Amino acid sequence: MSDMTSTADAPRSPGRPRSTRADEAIIDAALDLLAEGSTVESLSIEAIANRAGVGKATIYRRWPGKDALLLDALRTLKGPAPRTAGRSVRDDLVVLVGAVGQHADPRVRKIMPCLVPEVNRSSAHRQAYEAIIGPRRAAMREVLRRAVDRGELRADLDIEVAMALLTAPMLTQRMLRWHPERDERLLPERIVDTVLDGLRVR
Amino acid sequence: MSDMTSTADAPRSPGRPRSTRADEAIIDAALDLLAEGSTVESLSIEAIANRAGVGKATIYRRWPGKDALLLDALRTLKGPAPRTAGRSVRDDLVVLVGAVGQHADPRVRKIMPCLVPEVNRSSAHRQAYEAIIGPRRAAMREVLRRAVDRGELRADLDIEVAMALLTAPMLTQRMLRWHPERDERLLPERIVDTVLDGLRVR
């Protein structure tokens, strides 16, 4: 938490220590409310306090305002990139594309779309967003780079464009729900195979 | 407008007619505020009225509430799909991909990201969104279908997946600003060529 780190190494302050339960309950309540459909700005401190079973003062004692609390909440969503087997580019990419928009915490899937407008507005939110997806992007970049080095993919490949081709369609499906009826389970394979081989006849 | 159509064929109601200037000013003010960064829900009737130089009553006389006004405003953004030359699949797709996220009204580009959370929540907003991009999607679908018929593209091509591969990367670049520094002008060609030919070496 932004202003709690000092207490860790401080010379043991007197009085009742801050409740770790409250910390978690507050962060959790904020993420729950977001996942249930609240927009970032419609989210109120009072609603978070009620949901967490906590007094408002307990929140204001920890964070200066809603934005700081929210950024801390988003920071807790950081997760590692999924492990890839490394047997083939194709299989690795299927795993990584399948992981787009997925997360250990299922609330992330509902929360990410709500962040889209914020990310374009606030650089702090953009940073939080990129911290969440950063490890996955790095993993995919590495898979592609190695495949180029091995001669499996075109030498003149623009890696960033390739990553966009692979991840963006999955993202629009999972977050924007372009085709709500479509079965998502087969989609990663379809995307990877089509991108690898291209649309043209050979 | 939702409740103004009746006046068109009505037997000429007495009294002062409603101001067309006010209609346009209200819709315009709403779109302006959205384009300037207001979120859909932070947008208030009072702010719209002030911006339009109009009394609140003038708005409430036309629409029952904010949602109806907003949907009407979004409806005015519908535009035709760009013309394609039809010389080659490649050239047509470059035109259509280049048009993703672009619009006759430049405000659309700022407004669309703000709609993302709403589209997942309200079916009315989803309809408005799809009405805006519908003509473009239809045009691209047609270009792809014809190319398959001519034997230029794979016969087993999943057209919807192909459209996602082409449009989603452009959309994430234009609306989510995944790579803010990248030059967007060359991107459509890059995307189309890469998708058509695939990543693999031949």
Added chain:
DNA sequence: TCGATACGAACCGGTACCGTATCGAAATCC
């Protein structure tokens, strides 16, 4: 000119949330 309606502006009571303050109880250290 007159009746009817729309206009912009201002005001109303109600609601929600802000950020702060205060309460008695609870938890920790000395």
Added chain:
DNA sequence: GGATTTCGATACGGTACCGGTTCGTATCGA
């Protein structure tokens, strides 16, 4: 036990917007 701090709860004044209403004025048809 006493000092100190946090706890949940509640209350406070302030602000913003809601949806509706009422002004005096402006603009139409008859």
